Amino acid sequence: MDHQQEPSVRHFDHCPWLFAEKATEEQLRGQRKRQQALGGDSDIGERCYVAESAAVFPDLLRLGDDSYIAAQAYVTGELTTGTDCTLNPFTTVRGTVVLGDGVRIGAHTSLLGFNHSFDADRPVFRQPLTSKGIRVGDDVWIGSHVIVVDGVTIGDHCVIGAGAVVTRDLPAWTVAAGNPARPLRDRRDAPAAAAPRSALARFATTARAQAGDLLARCWDGERYADRPGAAPTVRAHCDAVEIADLLLGSVPGQLAADEHVRRLAALQDPDTGLVPEAGESLPSADGDGFIDEGAALYHILSVGYALDLLGASLPHPVCGAREMTARQLVARLAGLPWRDGAWEAGAWIDAWATAAHWNLRHGGQDSGTAEALFGWLLSRADPWTGMWGDPSPQEGRLQVVNGYYRLTRGSFAQFGLPVPHPERVVDAVLDHARDPRHFGAGRENACNVLDVAHPLWLCTRQLGNGSGRDGHRTADIRAWAERQLAAALPRWQDGKGFGFGPTGPGPQPGLQGTEMWLAIIWYLADLLGRSDELGYRPRGVHRPEPARGGLRL
Structure with missing residues (x-):
């Protein structure tokens, strides 16, 4: 097998995060046509991807920048997303659903922003539909095989475990799992001593530790070179x-x-x-x-x-x-x-x-x-x-x-x-x-x-x-x-x-x-x-504070 061959559309459908970097000009043109052909009132952001194999039949679709709808997803109704949102393979999103920024939805998960009534006076299939809608905040990870029912609001920074059935609102920072989903803890509650240092803090520590060697390698014994x-x-x-x-x-x-x-x-x-x-x-x-x-x-x-x-x-x-x-x-x-x-x-x-x-x-x-x-x-x-x-x-x-x-x-x-x-x-x-x-x-x-x-x-x-x-x-x-x-x-x-x-x-x-x-x-x-x-702040050419005041224009 030639591992250098260009990824196919089928490959991108299942790995859409690769599309912006590896797509050919022909594939880019094909994706633009795919997005333009979507029905309903659709507005697709920059660097987005909608899988060819996804069934996307919206009344309204607002897909924020750097978001994608992956293989075999099923999308109907009204979907609005922020930036960096992902609907992974076999996701179902129906009814009225609003996602914030940075929402990750696992494979085979269903967000059902509508419902049937089931009064006894007629068969269920003849009952009218209702829709309160689903709202999901920023920075939310919803695992695989999760079901979120109509009327639920999931707050910012939540994590929903695989297989959960979410029937009630979840406040920000909740980690939840189970059927029905129950709050397990607050994401911020890890003991301070055990909390990992941020990537920024780790980077700054590394940079400080290596600064001396970095400067020395650019000194030729008399002067500095880049x-x-x-x-x-x-x-x-x-x-x-x-x-x-x-x-x-x-x-x-x-x-x-x-x-x-x-x-x-x-x-x-x-x-x-x-x-x-x-x-x-x-x-x-x-x-x-x-x-x-x-x-x-x-x-x-x-x-x-x-x-x-x-x-x-x-x-x-x-x-x-x-x-x-x-x-x-x-x-x-x-x-x-x-x-x-x-x-x-x-x-x-x-x-x-x-x-x-x-x-x-x-x-x-x-x-x-x-x-x-x-x-x-x-x-x-x-x-x-x-x-x-x-x-x-x-x-x-x-x-x-x-x-x-x-x-x-x-x-x-x-x-x-x-x-x-x-x-x-x-x-x-x-x-x-x-x-x-x-x-x-x-x-x-x-x-x-x-x-x-x-x-x-x-x-x-x-x-x-x-x-x-x-x-x-x-x-x-x-x-x-x-x-x-x-x-x-x-x-x-x-x-x-x-x-x-x-x-x-x-x-x-x-x-x-x-x-x-x-x-x-x-x-x-x-x-x-x-x-x-970071523990540092620029003070020279790139200083954030004004170096001089006093002019009155």
């Missing part, structure tokens, strides 16, 4: 400082703290305030005195924040930002490549605004130019997306969303100012996060995930959502964060850290990938209200 064999870079030294601060609460052990400060401070050119790449000269400034691209732009962030973590600061102001007038700044903003290079535009604003932040420490930045920056941005944000720049047929919203992260990181987030149209931003970012060109299986990289996670985090905090379930698109945000977190944690390579991803610096583990993914994991965990389990 990974063994790569050329030493300025950013690698800064990433090492960030990683050591995050995981160890100290400086990288290869140098004393004052030597780290001396080396990084000496990199800054005193005339321009910029930091060139190691062994390279500075790029020429434009007519307004500031550069427009290159490593020196990012070094304003990375070197500035590395020195900040070390208790020091850039020794000189960044002259191009200090001497730029408001008129010159507005002209520069208008000339940025918003139509076809929104990421480049956002990165430039990130660097300029961060330079203004450091200059204000030196007392050498006219606050009027910073106010001009925010005034220009606020008046030009697209009210439909809350963003700047235009999408493209080739990349979708990639440039716009990634540019939004860089732009808002250095401006609104760094200065502690509210972003415009936060609900629209959440909608646009979540729409982008479903684009399989950038978020298909194995295609995520650190930039693309961070540039979704941070805007979602920033906007939900501004909207006051926190990690609750009643804010704008909170369920969708949590579902995305859970998927990304589950995918991110296993990418850690013992003693080496994280690779960046399939593009950019590549999949090999190194300092840049490690620094970025550590911050990403914090943001994902905080979107779920669980960042305290």
